[in-house]
Amino acid sequence: MRFTRTLLRVSLNSLSTVAPRLAGRGVFWLFRHPLTRMxxxxxxxxxxxxxxxxxxxxxxxxxxxxxxxxxxxxxxxxxxxxxxxxxxxxxxxxxxxxxxxxxxxxxxxxxxxxxxxxxxxxxxxxxxxxxxxxxxxxxxxxxxxxxxxxxxxxxxxxxxxxxxxxxxxxxxFDYVLDYFCTDLGLRPRLRAELRDRIERVLFPGEPEVWRRFxxxxxxxxxxxxxxxxxxxxxxxxxxxxxxxxxxxxxxxxxxxxxxxxxxxxxxxxxxxxxxxxxxxxxxxxxxxxx
Known part of the structure; x- marks a missing residue:
């Protein structure tokens, strides 16, 4: 698991410098999908x-x-x-x-x-x-x-x-975002991209989602x-x-x-x-x- 996180951190942070939107989509996918079923x-x-x-x-x-x-x-x-x-x-x-x-x-x-x-x-x-x-x-x-x-x-x-x-x-609700980004060691630009996608894609039409949740x-x-x-x-x-x-x-x-x-x-x-x-x-x- 530690190796996987390291690989994801290096891959996503590196990708964000040359293809930020692609990296943003990858981070968003990881954020919203549970990786296993208990x-x-x-x-x-x-x-x-x-x-x-x-x-x-x-x-x-x-x-x-x-x-x-x-x-x-x-x-x-x-x-x-x-x-x-x-x-x-x-x-x-x-x-x-x-x-x-x-x-x-x-x-x-x-x-x-x-x-x-x-x-x-x-x-x-x-x-x-x-x-x-x-x-x-x-x-x-x-x-x-x-x-x-x-x-x-x-x-x-x-x-x-x-x-x-x-x-x-x-x-x-901010804690979920902070924990996810800190755990993967993501750069600030990817955190900002993820926050934006959460607001626009995951909860469209939901005003003040961070306060409401x-x-x-x-x-x-x-x-x-x-x-x-x-x-x-x-x-x-x-x-x-x-x-x-x-x-x-x-x-x-x-x-x-x-x-x-x-x-x-x-x-x-x-x-x-x-x-x-x-x-x-x-x-x-x-x-x-x-």
Missing amino acids: KVTPVEQRLLDAACHGSVSVRGKNVVTYAWGDGERPVLVLHGWQSRASHLAAFITALRERGYTPVTFDAPGHGASEGRAATLLDYREVIGRLSREHGPFEAIVAHSLGAAAAFLALRDGAARTGRLVAVSGLSD DAADSPEEITARMLLIHDERDRYIRIEQSHKTAAAYGEQARLHVTSGLGHRRILGDPEVVKLTMEHVTAPADVTLRG
């Missing part, structure tokens, strides 16, 4: 086999949905980038044991769904469809990019809930009580992202910091699952306005 473990497969499978069409792509239970007390579960719904199996299992109805999906380009990529707008569209079928939700449990999608959906009115759990959550923007529009869980050594999404979200929502949000679990292993940690269930099952003290 495999299903035997435990996850048994969980998926027990689900009620459905599907919705989003921008011409078939998105696979899953639900467990009798439909009562629905909880929306959202996975992150280069992941899949079954990767949150520990949360889904714990919710089922407590009588909730977990509802989730594989985003386009992920898991069993069609397509090669997903955007936050794709997430929001699927969330809205599931909300109309199952909602309002007792809670939303989201990981990584899924957390950013949850904030967007709540602010836009695509979903309603009184409780939100954001694990390793993203706050600044910021989880900490307009905090008064979301009333759900929040539990933010983040590992202090998460190298993909730095803990400062959750600190920013927590600061924006004040007493409405509580931040729990873990150590040594990283970005993905945190999803299987028993203590993290326990804290999440305590938050989900706590008596609601807010109205379901978003």
Whole structure:
């Protein structure tokens, strides 16, 4: 993987000096496409086999949905980038044991769904469809990019809930761009080219996209009580992202910091699952306005 990043960095930076538009297209392609689909473990497969499978069409792509239970007390579960719904199996299992109805999906380009990529707008569209079928939700449990999608959906009115759990959550949409460019060691001109393509091609007609996709923007529009869980050594999404979200929502949000679990292993940690269930099952003290 390190060799691949080095090769990409040298190739793209060199190409940008002689063919900047071609290099820009290459960087944009890498940015928007997950490079792998996470495999299903035997435990996850048994969980998926027990689900009620459905599907919705989003921008011409078939998105696979899953639900467990009798439909009562629905909880929306959202996975992150280069992941899949079954990767949150520990949360889904714990919710089922407590009588909730977990509802989730594989985003386009992920898991069993069609397509090669997903955007936050794709997430929001699927969330809205599931909300109309199952909602309002007792809670939303989201990981990584899924957390950013949850904030967007709540602010836009695509979903309603009184409780939100954001694990390793993203706050600044700019962070995704900065991390991608820093990780590949891209020159400033390629970063500027990528930012421009994101605005023009990925989100055309979406004004102020960088502010609109910021989880900490307009905090008064979301009333759900929040539990933010983040590992202090998460190298993909730095803990400062959750600190920013927590600061924006004040007493409405509580931040729990873990150590040594990283970005993905945190999803299987028993203590993290326990804290999440305590938050989900706590008596609601807010109205379901978003």
